[in-house]
Amino acid sequence: MPLYEQQTVKVTNSLTGRKETFNPLKKGYIGMYVCGPTVYSNVHLGNCRTFISFDMIFRYFKHLGFKVRYVRNITDAGHLENDADDGEDKIAKKAKLEQLEPMEVVQRYTVDFHDTLKKFNLLPPSIEPTATGHIIEQIEIIKEILGKGFAYEKNGSVYFDVVKFNASHEYGKLSGRKLEDMIANTRELAAQDEKKNPQDFALWKKAEPQHIMRWPSPWGDGFPGWHLECTAMSTKYLGENFDIHGGGMDLKFPHHECEIAQAEASNGKSPVNYWLHANMLTLNGKKMSKSTGNNIYPSEMFSGKNAILSKAFPPSVVRFFMMQAHYTSILDLSDSALLASEKGYHKLMEAYSAISQLPTGPTSDFDVKAWTQQCYNAMNDDFNTPILIAHLFDAVKRINLIKEGKETITEADKNELSNTFNSFVFDVLGLEDQSTSDGNSQTMEGVVNLLIDLRNQARANKDFETSDKIRDELTALGIQLKDGKDGTTFSIN
RNA sequence: GGCAUCGUGGCCGAGUGGCUAGGCACAGCUCUGCAAAAGCUUGUACAGCGGUUCGAAUCCGCUCGAUGCCUCCA
Incomplete structure (x- = not known):
């Protein structure tokens, strides 16, 4: 019997705002889509937290025996720099600044992204599609939406008609916003002449002559709007209705809201059953921002070459630090917090390596079966890794007591302890024992x-x-x- | 200004209508040649003010503060 039939997972669904029992559409299978990075600069630590959180979720589902198709895209085109301007996108802008081909920029930062995630011991997703590889699919969706009357064309660009959509659907249901409030609170923005309403968003944007990234379409040469790729790729690989969609909190509005609107407008179905949002990572209590210097890159953290931290921290310690907080909580990164995590991490690893040498006896002072289920209970409760880690430290205490001869354990319990510890620490939390991993x-x-x-x-x-x-x-x-x-x-x- | 989330002991962070996670730091003890490591012990915190309740840190209201979104952002 697979583990998932013995364990019931609950997840916090952003769509309902409640913790719900997770039931996949098809028993034993899970379709999960997570919004990936826009590859126009090096991935920063805040980005990494989101991907690490979903990696942990992916790992736990796999551990439970689910067959998971995990799709995480690479956004290599289409994010508008500013939708009030002439329609230059981020990738193209960076390319001009650095005198590079757009795809050269994409390549460089995609490689950086993969390198960094590998250091954090992330499992690769099942499919990692790119936006530029799915232009045709995006054009097809625009045609559908136009055909249903929820979009309009203007000067070679196509916009989603939010007001019209809202008359028959509910725009804002994910983020808890009401269109009337949004209209009432519209800020003074520069000329939005092509749009009927400021809330409308681009599905297709006309490319100016100097624009390098461009594709032909029924509306002329241009490039896709910034929410469309995820709708196209999630639909293609997971279907019109799938189990889980994840991403950072900051994508909830407008990005995910627009994805729901696009999917509902094109095929009439609500695309996602469970929306999961990972919360932000702050640095010394403030938002990470390149402009203020309150920012740190993973490589700076691993090397110790930065002005923020007192020493270098290896990836596994940083990952452990993140796992000590719940993925839905804001987590603040600071030197003292990392130092504390590092000690705890070493304590955990040493206890693990001590298990195999533990003496065994005829009885156990430690109820390993009950402890194992407590570990599952923690993860079943919306992937509560801090509670799981608290249970792991209970085991650390017992291991050390047994080592000192103050308590005893049977051979069978010792094996189960070792297996459970191994599963949760390495398979589920995705930690690595860095002291044993080097070749020398x-x-x-x-x-x-x-x-x-x-x-x-x-x-x-x-x-x-x-x-x-x-x-x-x-x-x-x-x-x-x-x-x-x-x-x-x-x-x- | 609007929407959302949140405010927990020295620090980081769970949790939750009554049984007071965990890590780190601090102190005492055991061990040690001295330490370190390990173990044991102690520390009763939930922003403020009202309200509901037999009982709230946990529910409700207000105030203050933080963070995110509202323009690209994990």
Whole structure:
């Protein structure tokens, strides 16, 4: 029996604002779409949090035995710089600034995106489609919407008619907005002459002669509007109605609202059953922003070359730090918070590596079965990773007590403890034990063990000057010696 | 100005109508040649003001503050 038949997952659905029991459209299968990055600059840490959150969700569903098709797009065209201007898009603008071909920009930042996510140990999605690879599909959807009368053409551009759509549908249901309020609160904007209403959004934008990224269409040369690609690609790979759509909170409005409108206008169906939104990452309590300098790139964090943090932090520590907060909460990144997480992370990893050496006995003081189910309960409750981690630390405490001979565990319980711990820490949370992952660890282990022997000899001879020198210099190199009842072990930080 | 989310102990962060997560830091103890590591113990917090209730940090109202969106943004 697959695990998903034993565990019931609840998710916070942004569409209803409630926590709901998750039931996929087809038993055992899940279709999940997550809005990917716009590849016009290096991916920053805030972006990473969203993708890490959904990676954890993807991993948990897979762990439960679901067959998941996870689609995460690459936006390589179509985001308008400013829809009041002449229709230049972000990719094209950057290309001109750097004297590059648009696709050269796309390539560079796509590679950066993949490299970075790989460092954070993200699983690749099932399909990673690009906007430029789905121009035809987008044009077809525009035709559908025009045919249903929910869009209009003006000077080679096509706009979605929000007011008309709202008369028969509910525009704003995801973000809790009402069109009347939005019209009443419209800001003074520059000329919006082509649009009937400021709330209308572009489905297709006419390309000016100097515009490099352009495709032919029934309305002339141009490029697709900024919400359309996700509707085209999610429909193509997951169907007109699918299980989960995710993305950052900041995409809820207008992006996801417009996706719902486009899908409902073109095929009459509400596209998504469960909308999941990952919350923002702030830095020292403030929004990350390049213009104010309150911003950090993953590479700066891994190298320690930045003005914000006191030291370098490896990807797994950063991932662990993120997993200590719920994905729907705003998380604030700071040096002290990362330092605290790093210690906790090492404690967790060391407890895991201690499991295999644990002595076993005829009885267990630790109810491993109940503990295992508690771990599932935490994840079933809207992927509550902070609670899961709290349970993992309960196990850490027990492992250390057993190691010290203060409690006992049976062979069978030890195996289950090891399996559950392994599943949740590595498969579900996606953490990596970075001290064991480097290739020189065997050599290193031999060298350090030799030094430990020398130190112990010195200690036996009461030559504490030598023994302390070995200990202190190893500490300075990031190698910590641990004197226990059964000899000395070490860990590398 | 509008919409939304949120305000928890020294810090980070869960949770929730009564049984007071977890991590880090701090203090004491055990262990140690001294430390570190590990373990044990202590610390009763939920922005403010009203209200509902036998009982609220948890529900309602107001005030203040934060963050996000309303223009591209994970």
